[in-house]
Amino acid sequence: MFELSKQFRFDAAHTLQREIETESSRRIHGHSYRAEVVVRGAPDPITGMIIDLGIFERALQEAREGLDHRFLDELNDLGPATMENLAAWVWRKVEPVCKGLCRVVIYRDASGDTCTYFGG
Known part of the structure; x- marks a missing residue:
């Protein structure tokens, strides 16, 4: 099993409704x-790959294009x-393209925040 x-990076803006309202969260x-997107599985006996990296890259590029420099509220x-919602998104x-998808992790490195989604 492998x-x-x-990984891909993106920058995006949003507002946030919180239980404790602050002026900065509404701005x-x-x-x-x-x-980070992770697939798990046994390599195909013919290709020797879990997933073709070209297919994997295209799937991630499409996801990135949907998020990068976007106003997420829209x-x-x-x-x-x-x-949490970014990881599920x-x-x-x-998922339709990446057979064996097992987790998606969203990082905000500047603040040290991480969220992992396992699907289902």
């Missing part, structure tokens, strides 16, 4: 994110722009 991962603000299928975008 795991193969790829438009942005973050630099990093997403994405109809995201919901509130939380790290990336999963939904790449």
